[in-house]
Amino acid sequence: MSKSSDYRGRFAPSPSGPLHMGSLIAAVGSYLDAKSRHGTWLVRMEDLDTPRCVPGAADNILNTLTNFGLISDEPVMYQSQRTSAYQDAFDQLFRDGRLYPCACTRREIADSALHRGSELIYPGKCRAGLADSREARSWRVRVEQTRIKFTDRLQGQFAQNLACDAGDFLLKRADGLFAYQLAVVVDDAEQQISDVVRGADLLDSTLRQIYLQQLLHLNTPTYMHFPVAVNQQGEKLSKQTRARAVEPDNAAATLCKVLEFLGQSPPASLRKKTALLAWAVDNWRPEILSGHRQRTV
Template structure:
């Protein structure tokens, strides 16, 4: 498998779905936004299947996601990368961090963590119960956590604006390898983005604070930090993020235009009604010519859309 970083590119973005079910409208919004950001800058758009969490992988879901992207005209550059084939790279990165003394074994149960955890910007913060445990005491039932320093991290997001937080107090020491031996998302995504030479990351706003974890790992491993843009989340009627876990309906393959137009409008773009009668190629021609990332709304406003607009978006997806 070739090294993507051997191929210089001014803009290299990526879409990285997990194969835990078919592509739903929330994932489509991310795919459309990341694709338009890449292609409007004459860049590359890669696809990576994040299938590390094997208990959550649904058989055939990866192929179904790829087929959906093709039907919707979302054509990727290069070969699709599967994280399940990259274990050696994650192990090498983990060993580098081990040798540098950044890791320690954690044997706390979920119940213990829930009882002792503090609350940070992104949910529970591990209280560091096992922080003084030597790495030599790591057993078969221990996860590996990375130490976070008591210092402020600042980074910018092109839609959400500046973020400022204390790594230790608001994020805490986080897991890089689970007790069951599965490498954590935070480690894998950092290693893969660096290996693929990703220069820009466009994804959902639910990962805004994961960016702090990933920038920290990039610094420890000596990797470049990409530019970040976090898109607004698509919420259901109860105000929860659309996801495969909440059984979000898959996008309809028979007629992709209503969903594509709805995704474009959700991202703040003035897609005309005439696009509903166009073909997929004509849709992308218009979308690329008129893409304006400055019109993307912030995630905090995603659940407070105008009721008439929300009804229109829903009807575009469901009734066509």
Template sequence: MANLKSADVVESSSAYVGRFAPSPTGPLHLGSLVAAVASYLDARAHGGRWLLRIEDVDQTRNQLGAQNDIVETLARFGFEWDGELLVQSDRHHRYRFILDDLIERGYVYPCSCSRREVAIYGRQGLDGLIYPGICRLGVRKTNVPHSWRLRVDGGLIVFADLIQGVFAQDVQQTVGDYVLLRADGCWAYQLAVVVDDAECGVTHVVRGSDLLDSTARQIGLQRVLNYPTVTYAHLPVLANLQGEKLSKQTKAEPLFAGAESEQLFFALEFLGHEPPAELRGAPLALLWQWALGSWDLTRIPQKRSVSVTFEHKNEYKILL
């Protein structure tokens, strides 16, 4: 975080288009629901559009049938998205076009470094080792598959997060030149998400705070590509008593079918809203109606994570 003047903060577009973009690595869980509810309500409360995107570029992590399960689960909860479902694996040609343009303009370079080499020469950064620029002056090994890295300039990128406050990061010092296309042919999240948001007209992204540290990279790439800067709001993530984010990796339970109202009620409570007790277990339409009329982004806790305990099936306790 940084205490900076408002003049230093990135300005963003005012038209509202939001989105929810889960990865098909398994069924949705409570953490997914919280993010979906917040992004959906914020879009609808502003009279905006809400898009649904499946982020499946990392084929090594995708689970068979998960995409259909995600779509069916969202429909079961009463979410209504605008336009067609967008699937990243259908858009490889767009990412290739953008990367080729960056190559031609000299913004990216090939890298033959293995993880072992980066581990030897790199130092610890935000979410891994900081790439030390070994291949900046030319790829060292031409007979091995190579990735493509964005050449990152130094200096702070500053933005005003609508929940977490003003945030500043020097990407060169904390991450280094980062990958846009992996050596195994998989497109990196940073490239795909920036291109998709821009080409779909997304103006506001409401998502978990686990992605806060990658936002400066995305803003930097938006600038390189002459895209508008997105407005961001990063929610506290659900965590267990050990402080671990609730996720598929930490064996988060999938959302229970038949208990949608109770789970939506919990999501609203987690987001700092207080549905009336009489709405617990009420028809989904009534709960959504209350939520839309009561939605206020400023009521969301200004935290990176909030711990939750699970007493029994569909019984949760928020530990603020």
């Protein structure tokens, strides 16, 4: 666990729509973990996937966070402004022989990929080089038969053999955009993030990110993945499942609901969001959530 003065955490929303309850839970959880240890809390806007970004959504998210008293301690970082940093990391991996071009279309991958649950695992069709007349569409990182593991503060030991469980994953997409896995690793290093607090749906991504950190000789943060917020049907709250936007007009009641989801029990006498947030910082006990992968809102 990081020393209090060294703690640097972050919340990194994607501006593909307004903030919903699942995202607010991630924001509040990461904020409480940082502030309870007198650390620094940052906001990073993951607007790298420009085709999915909704005009005005980034400002809307920041305004909603502010309404809940969640304000970044440093200027907000925007991934869309950091292409050169991702290119530098990509070039380093290329020089080290860690990357290869891939000519496969989505249809080809779907037809030949291995399956692990709902996830497609790329079978390495282009690993040995492109077939004649095929042109590169994207770039992948080679993964080895190596077991990557880490100890999560809530979920305990988590490990995978990436070659079997993930395959060679994308670092640069067919549309020329850098992949999330590369961007988040570069950004966490740039912002000197010591602790990553987010939902358990990103546990698999964490192992890929640790692998990239090792290849790029970057520090690995401490991770804590709390339960994913799901609806009554067991679906993760997201824009795809039509999760409703957070209504900032009733911030105190919404914040109470978030804290209860996070296992905290604020006194009924607290009616103002500022008092609730201060109480939550002083009484933050994330260990209550240990072992839970999802909870219903």
